[in-house]
Amino acid sequence: MLIQEKKQYNWKPIIKAFEAILGKNGVVQRREELITYECDGLTSYRQRPAVVVLPRTTEQIAELVKVCNKYSVPFIARGSGTGLSGGALPSENSVLIVTSLMRQILNVDLDNQRIVVQPGVINSWVTQTVSGAGFYYAPDPSSQIICSIGGNVAENSGGVHCLKYGVTTNHVLGLKIVTPTGEILDLGGQVPEMPGYDLTGVFVGSEGTLGIATEITLRILKSAESICVLLADFTSVEAAGASVSDIISAGIIPGGMEMMDNISINAVEDVVATNCYPRDATAILLVEIDGLDVEVELNKQRVAEICKKNGARNVTAASDPETRLKLWKGRKAAFAAAGHLSPDYYVQDGVIPRTKLTYVLQEIEALSQKFGYQIANVFHAGDGNLHPLILFDNAVPGALEKVEEVGGEILKLCVKVGGSISGEHGIGADKKCYMSDMFSPADLESMQWIRQVFNPQGLANPDKIFPTPRTCGEAANAISMKKFPGVEQF
């Protein structure tokens, strides 16, 4: 019973009910104010919500969701709106539940390395809260100074340090959620070992389709004694890729291992001027080593040797916080910097087995030539998570469609070599039509079972993740809802 046809709603009683829960200040309905909310970081998709609500508590969210259920109105949760797959894109005639007033740190338990936060808390605040005591929160998306933990949970966000420490799902111990029907549930707990089905794991990355997280218990880690960032400068992508493989094969697990190509390097230097990146390099690797002083010192030497052996022209190492931050600042600004190279850019997010790096980069170059768009490559090389940036001008008629086709070809390439169509940005509105390339009808069907038991009216973030005939045409038709006995009962 997913919402598929255009509906007309009588908004008056709905708004009145919302105002009764939140007061007039908590309900935004003026057209000009709603514009802010018509897209997230994926700006090529836009849809104005009918109304925006700004709750402050779990109970308020539960009440709001119950009102949505009563009137069968779709609702979408939104944190800071920095997502890159359109996961927080409103649907037509929908309610946008924005968590940006829910920014309390609810509990800090350093002894047990846990912190409990509301969903609107900004990612970098978590580390700021605990860093004085020598702890940090590992997942660090490039948008970490603005993105929210709630959004990170929804999209299972990654970051440059996820190679060694894992993505968001590896750091969420427990969740309080409001289900799509307005019930309050506790998933997981305060210790990682919880019996029964791992619903915390299912919820993380479910992109708002299984409910809204209202309290999040995160694992925090002890800061390393020493951190060093190496910059290795290569004249070929193959040499950089071989170094990545060799570093991992040597048993070194860097905190992060990132590759940037020549286009990205120059874009970053033009915009943020780190003055650290060699503009004539074909590719650079940024390798962060963390651990004990002695360990970092030794691994630094080993990484440098591996890069040199593979033909690096130069390897420099920075241990002082200022230079380290500068090196990362460039990497983290890479997407924004691409915006200066052309009027528009489209960020893709795919994963490949590390061993296929060189082949896939050659194929991406071939796509660039074939379609006539420059493609900058910035990626989490250690875990094979690519972020090709396709540069284009949206003012040219038909350009967006063509660029989306290139993006699609890149995803199909990732699937072909045994990878994935999303590493950390989620599927959202953007990639749902590619889910059928990655999963069989039966596999997708089994995910739908879970969606439907939690989200029986289909009101929680409809039109996301899963392909539908309306939006994806034939790709979605392959998914028959009658295949399994368990589903016929719906």
Next chain:
Amino acid sequence: MLIQEKKQYNWKPIIKAFEAILGKNGVVQRREELITYECDGLTSYRQRPAVVVLPRTTEQIAELVKVCNKYSVPFIARGSGTGLSGGALPSENSVLIVTSLMRQILNVDLDNQRIVVQPGVINSWVTQTVSGAGFYYAPDPSSQIICSIGGNVAENSGGVHCLKYGVTTNHVLGLKIVTPTGEILDLGGQVPEMPGYDLTGVFVGSEGTLGIATEITLRILKSAESICVLLADFTSVEAAGASVSDIISAGIIPGGMEMMDNISINAVEDVVATNCYPRDATAILLVEIDGLDVEVELNKQRVAEICKKNGARNVTAASDPETRLKLWKGRKAAFAAAGHLSPDYYVQDGVIPRTKLTYVLQEIEALSQKFGYQIANVFHAGDGNLHPLILFDNAVPGALEKVEEVGGEILKLCVKVGGSISGEHGIGADKKCYMSDMFSPADLESMQWIRQVFNPQGLANPDKIFPTPRTCGEAANAISMKKFPGVEQF
């Protein structure tokens, strides 16, 4: 529609159908042969299956399950039968699907650090297969030389090295499963970053209630350059507990950190004679440090200093493989050794926040006094995973019931301090009545939703994990199946 009442089946056509799939040799039905299968490692629960089948392929399992569905016969998967919570305990009039003929290593991909195995493959074979190339598989239950990977997946097994490296779920990348209705699905994939709902995570630890894993893709890790095991000898449990906290607080993450009390120490020395454990110690800590040589050398010193500071009488370190194995052999034999202290023993498995260690051990001692049973304590101290061994004589009428009561009190204690009723052994048949102490009716209900969509007839391992009125009385009555709109449709 879970199976709740006693049913009579006409086994003739069922057996005939099984024989058509497997041949006569693949179907075991002689009473005396079936005795082997009437319990797993939890020997206090016994139930003979009606028939045992021995498939060799995914397709055969799918066919067998379809036959079970056709005749509405419950079926239970079993690997090596070493589980300690009765997860592989047959139900009355059930089919036991035993995977011990499915022992092929299907694929080894060292470059991408993956291995694909059949479910009957023995845990320690995985490491044996890849160790020559410098890799290993991290989860290592004490039963690793006999337990199967399929069983590990079902129970989300742990082991002494899970403190640093995580339990089974952290090492399973993908699964081929046969669903409870006989469909073949692929969950997860070859890279960790898979979009959509994390069904792999839900399946791992679902104890056979969501289907049977038939191919398992595991992550393998690079072996550490150096490994050292420290043995610290304490005259009080508090001092050992304080050392555990201080080691973690210092930012050291040992490969494993185990505590054994005086009773366990002596039981182990009586039986396996490591000649390493001090018989007069109140508690010992075994701390394994792994990593680079320099790192291990430094952390060894730091751990020793912390233990000494907390009053350790003696700290010894072993880096040579022989002594290291001897130290671990004692720990891994602790359960079996307890069997020599008294006619019977009951192993409990609970988790507590590390900071509550001293308090909880005092309370366990009080329970021991109150009920008059000796309790030996052996546990994964680093992650707060307790394994109290309650020593008793099952020949004494009523003893088992009393011991189960003690075990239940320990679980309630774990929940009270914010922990969990299972760290690594699963819920199975043994602990389902305690699920209501840990989860609210709504939380349990949401797990049931998932069970019911995958397992609509309730045939896959019924009577496990979830409390039912028939077996748990009032505890289960709290769970109403009508609470949520999504469930009324079943």
